[in-house]
Amino acid sequence: MxxxxxxxxxxxxxxxxxxxxxxxxxxxxxxxxxxxxxxxxxxxxxxxxxxxxxxxxxxxxxxxxxxxxxxxxxxxxxxxxxxxxxxxxxxxxxxxxxxxxxxxxxxxxxxGLKVPAEGSPSGPPAGMALGSAAVRLSPEGEAEVVWGRRLDPARIEVLSIPLPSSGRRWGEVVLHDGVPHGERTTVAADGTTRAYPVFDEIELWAPSPVPTWVVLLEAATEADRDALERLAADAGFAAEDWSSSVRLLCRTCSESRMPSDEGDGEHLDPHDHSEPGHPGPLGHRTAGSGSLWVPERECGIAAPAALVRGLLDGWVADSPDSREWRDLEEVC
Ligand SMILES: [Zn+2]
The missing domain is CATH 1.25.40.10 (Tetratricopeptide repeat domain)
Known part of the structure; x- marks a missing residue:
């Protein structure tokens, strides 16, 4: 009563x-x-x-x-x-x-959140400074956890290049749920640990016009690989070395607190691609951890068709002795 x-x-x-x-x-x-x-x-x-x-x-x-x-x-x-x-x-x-x-x-x-008076009152809330987070695309299907930038409490812009199997694209905006399922931690240069929530996607909020390509690189050193990622970013698009940024996690690990390899603010990889079972006591392979550099890299690129070849050619032209590319293919 x-x-x-x-x-x-x-x-x-x-x-x-x-x-x-x-x-x-x-x-x-x-x-x-x-x-x-x-x-x-x-x-x-x-x-x-x-x-x-x-x-x-x-x-x-x-x-x-x-x-x-x-x-x-x-x-x-x-x-x-x-x-x-x-x-x-x-x-x-x-x-x-x-x-x-x-x-x-x-x-x-x-x-109870602070919403700054930025932007138009009839437009989306701006300036809430919610930072980076991870989002689990297609949580009911072939789930993949990728990194993104929070636009507001319910939307993330995807900044990883999702794998071709996901059918999804870099630059998409995703509507996500409020309760996180999992966390990713990174360790900064000064030793402090930061934790980022993993949210579950509810649905695609805005598609991305930028297609995804896969290409095989010969990159003599890590610095050569980094140079391509930087070139793509400077052009306003993205390249991501999937050979080091992708790891497979079972659902239980994916929904728990897991360390991410690099935490320098620029490389918030790896993103996780889910697999059915936990692989025994040794746990999951961590992407690129402590292993020797392998020059052949499978790399994702998010860039318009008119730009992608020029980007790769420009990357090779800057250091022809240590760089090569082949088998470029549009995948999504
Ligand atoms: Zn596991």
Whole structure:
């Protein structure tokens, strides 16, 4: 019973049964049936914030953002806590998916985040300075963890070059969930450890026009390889030495706290490509750790078709004795 808003309203047993059953159905992917039960639960207890929170959650799983926003707004209207409510975070995600930027700002502020007054009030929140993070692309399928830059609390711009198998591209913007699954740690030159969250992708928010290429390099030294990555970055695009940046991790390790090889701020590799099982007591092979340099490198390049050959030729021209390329192929 809610008496002067002081006593917490306790849902009925039938509300609990319907809700528990609905979440079991959600676990089995039976969203339609779960939706019917959660709607019935909301009819039973319309003054209970959780009724609408659960419906908003279901609509988030279904990527039905109009409905997620509507249910989420009903949930937050009934909240009795000030900040830190996941209800507001889910409203922020739905608003971001719908590009309802005034509501997205309101949601992050209500959650307790600082939203600077930068940029246009009708545009996306800017200047939140959330830094780098990792995002797990296609978490339900052939998952791949890549690095990116957080644009706001619900979006990451992908700055790794995803592998061809992912069907994804450098420069995509991804909508992601709020609760991280895993962490990546890096150690800076001064010995301090930094931890970065790994978020699960919900859906592609904005595609990238830049295609992905694979090329075989002969790079006599690591510095030769680095020179190509720098050339590509200076041109506004990217090159990534997959031979050293990719490692395979099982799902359990991927969702735990794992060290990343290099932490100089520029190389936030490796990104992880998931594999089915944990490979025994020795653990996973760490990319490029302490092994001798192998000149032949399989390299990903994200650059327009009109630019990619010129980029590679320019790289060779700077040091013809130590560099070569072949087998350039557009893969995504
Ligand atoms: Zn493992």
């Amino acid at each position: 809610r008496i002067f808003g002081k006593v917490r309203h306790r849902p009925s047993a039938s509300w609990r049964q319907a809700t528990d059953r609905a979440f079991t159905l959600i676990g089995d992917g039976r969203y339609e049936d779960a939706g019917a039960l959660l709607t019935r639960a909301a009819d039973m207890e319309p003054w209970l914030s959780e009724s609408w929170f659960n419906l908003a959650l279901l609509h988030k799983f279904r990527h039905d953002w109009e409905q997620a926003r509507a249910a989420g707004l009903r949930a937050v209207a009934l909240l009795d806590r000030e900040t830190g409510a996941p209800d507001w975070w889910n409203v922020g995600i739905a608003a971001t998916a719908l590009q309802d930027w005034p509501l997205a700002r309101r949601a992050w502020q209500a959650y």
